[in-house]
Amino acid sequence: xxxxxxSASNPHASDDPSLAxxxxxxxxxxxxxxxxxxxxxxxxxxxxxxxIHGAAPAIDAFGFSFITDSVWNPVAEKxxxxxxxxxxxxxxxxxxxxxxxxxxxxxxxxxxxxxxIIRSPVAMVIELLAAIPSVVYGLxxxxxxxxxxxxxxxxxxxxxxxxxxIFQGPIYGPSILSASLILTIMVMPFIMSVARxxxxxxxxxxxxxxxxxxxxxxxxxxxxxxxxxxxxxIGAVILGLGRAIGETxxxxxxxxxxxxxxxxxxxxxxxxxxxxxxxFNEAGFGxxxxxxxxxxxxxxxxxxxxxNGGARLLIWRMNRGSGQ
Amino acid sequence: xxxxVMVGVMVAAVVVAVLPLILILGxxxxxxxxxxxxxxxxxxxxxxxxxxxxxxHAIVGTLMIVGTAALAGVPFGIAAGVYCSEFxxxxxxxxxxxVADVLNGTPSIVVGVFAWTSIVAxxxxxxxxxxxxxxxxxxxxxxxxxxEELLNLVPISLREAAxxxxxxxxxxxxxxxxxxxxxxxxxxSLLAVARISGETAPLLFTALGSQYLSYNIDQPxxxxxxxxxxxxxxxxxxWHQLAWTAALVLIIVVLVxxxxxxxxxxxxxxxxx
Numbered sequence: 001x002x003x004x005x006x007s008a009s010n011p012h013a014s015d016d017p018s019l020a021x022x023x024x025x026x027x028x029x030x031x032x033x034x035x036x037x038x039x040x041x042x043x044x045x046x047x048x049x050x051x052i053h054g055a056a057p058a059i060d061a062f063g064f065s066f067i068t069d070s071v072w073n074p075v076a077e078k079x080x081x082x083x084x085x086x087x088x089x090x091x092x093x094x095x096x097x098x099x100x101x102x103x104x105x106x107x108x109x110x111x112x113x114x115x116x117i118i119r120s121p122v123a124m125v126i127e128l129l130a131a132i133p134s135v136v137y138g139l140x141x142x143x144x145x146x147x148x149x150x151x152x153x154x155x156x157x158x159x160x161x162x163x164x165x166i167f168q169g170p171i172y173g174p175s176i177l178s179a180s181l182i183l184t185i186m187v188m189p190f191i192m193s194v195a196r197x198x199x200x201x202x203x204x205x206x207x208x209x210x211x212x213x214x215x216x217x218x219x220x221x222x223x224x225x226x227x228x229x230x231x232x233x234i235g236a237v238i239l240g241l242g243r244a245i246g247e248t249x250x251x252x253x254x255x256x257x258x259x260x261x262x263x264x265x266x267x268x269x270x271x272x273x274x275x276x277x278x279x280f281n282e283a284g285f286g287x288x289x290x291x292x293x294x295x296x297x298x299x300x301x302x303x304x305x306x307x308n309g310g311a312r313l314l315i316w317r318m319n320r321g322s323g324q
Numbered sequence: 325x326x327x328x329v330m331v332g333v334m335v336a337a338v339v340v341a342v343l344p345l346i347l348i349l350g351x352x353x354x355x356x357x358x359x360x361x362x363x364x365x366x367x368x369x370x371x372x373x374x375x376x377x378x379x380x381h382a383i384v385g386t387l388m389i390v391g392t393a394a395l396a397g398v399p400f401g402i403a404a405g406v407y408c409s410e411f412x413x414x415x416x417x418x419x420x421x422x423v424a425d426v427l428n429g430t431p432s433i434v435v436g437v438f439a440w441t442s443i444v445a446x447x448x449x450x451x452x453x454x455x456x457x458x459x460x461x462x463x464x465x466x467x468x469x470x471x472e473e474l475l476n477l478v479p480i481s482l483r484e485a486a487x488x489x490x491x492x493x494x495x496x497x498x499x500x501x502x503x504x505x506x507x508x509x510x511x512x513s514l515l516a517v518a519r520i521s522g523e524t525a526p527l528l529f530t531a532l533g534s535q536y537l538s539y540n541i542d543q544p545x546x547x548x549x550x551x552x553x554x555x556x557x558x559x560x561x562x563w564h565q566l567a568w569t570a571a572l573v574l575i576i577v578v579l580v581x582x583x584x585x586x587x588x589x590x591x592x593x594x595x596x597x
Contacts, residue, residue: 023492025492025494025495026492026493026494028494029493029494029497029498030411030494032403033403033404033406033407033410033411034407034416035403036399036400036403036404036406036407037403037404037407037408037416037417037420038416038420039400039404039464040404040420040423040424040427040464040465040468041419041420041423043423043427043461043464044423044426044427046438046442047430047434047435047438047461050438050441050442051434051437051438051441053441054437054441054445101337102337102340102341103341105333105334105337105338106334106337106338106341108334109331109334109335109337109338110338113331113334114338122338122342124583124586125342125345126341126342126345127582127586128345128579128582128583129341129344129345131518131519131578131579131582132345132348132522132575132578132579133521133522133523133524133549133574133575133578134522134523134524134525135522135524135549135552135553135556135571135574136348136352136522136552136571136574136575137348138552138553138556139552139556139567139568139571140347140348140351140352142556142557143351143355143556143564143568144347144351185344188341189341192341216326216327217327218326218327218330218331219326219327239429242429243429245431246429246430246431246432246433246434247431248431248432248433248524248525249524249525249549249553253553253556253557273431273433273525276433276436276437277433277525277528280436280437280440280528280529281450281528281529281532285444285445285448286445290445293437294437294441297433297434297437300431300433300434301430301431301434304429304430304431304434305426305429305430307429308425308426308428308429309426312425
């Protein structure tokens, strides 16, 4: 890295001025790059500091009871985030239920079974789904998905599974279930593409060994490939969970924005990201309301950092080849 | 037998997975294309109750906000990526890489709150510039990781040849290594621009949105994704129409940029970025 000594010992250094300057050029170049590389860590520190600083009045006022209290009243300056946390976790969990098997099925099919010519096009189409802006999913959800769900799917569920408390009560269009379904569509391509990369990283010898022992292709998948890629696949699912937790626009447009905990999935709810999206521009500068919203953002940030950190660790471990 | 059944199940999964893209694109075209006229690009919104009108203010706004964000996000992203690739083993590179992953997984609304507390709340007014700052932060890790991955694909022999010819390290990096990877980096940056131009959440309480045409980056400004959100959740039929058409325009821009980026990188580097 340091060429200063290299050019000094070069007997021709004095003949060629450009070489003599190169050591300085390298130093300046490196210094500039270091500055650029420092921006990301500096931004992260600033982000964390600003969130903590901004949330401080709310942290002082409510402490940890913020997460267990369910009253959110900006006028009375009482803030509890329980229904928000509940809505975020419930919609994310419900979204993953169908998204995980679907996306893993697609990923396994594309890496192990699909004819060569359709692999890339299908993968590309699914990755284009990941490029669609969240607000467009929201728009489509409001005007296309919800009318269909409300007219046929929800009444059907209520008629046949109505004995379950989660399918009881009046049917609203915007609801926990509607938000969960749009989240399913949104996180699926994401899980699919990470899982696909993980499966592609499984050594071919793994599959060949299983098949040499007489396994069918499906048996090779279940006995040799998936177990090898297990931690990477779990990592992909957790990354998808991180996405679902932080997803804002589509959820805001479909969840119904009612600060309530209800047993019915047909009832409207609220999420952490949605409350920030809806209320932040009305919260006054320096008000307790904006501090409480910043507190919610801080919690959201902490959760996604934990979730993503864990997922990266799992994927990294698998790529290192331990596989277990 | 089990294999066959499972393949059938997986093909069904592929169909279910691809279906939303077709449905979404289909409804965007059906509902949005009819209002995709010249007026849409050149006029301002008509008063409530009157049909027609366009979203010129939002198109100008998106170009300015995203352009400003790219002006900051792309150079810093590329430089940080060059650092991580050139000084791979250094501690700073490891930290930066990890931090980039963390930032990449951070919800965009949280970055929006950061822009609000650090810029909007200190200036005491909403501004498009705060929105650009948030978008630049979202771009940075994307551009950085793409740059790093592409630089790592440049054959070491190219670098060695340049060094052997007496090129200094910085000239080797700039004129040989970076140049070789440049087409990929350009398309990777395009992809990042495509992704952030659809971002709505970080603009809600920074750029805020506006009904008027504005070129002042220090003031609230309209943007296409904000138009989709406000008009879709508003009560008027004309608004819904504008929302659909704005979404169609947005998606055309995003998809065209993404497809170009993917095709170019795949052709040149035989892999996805």
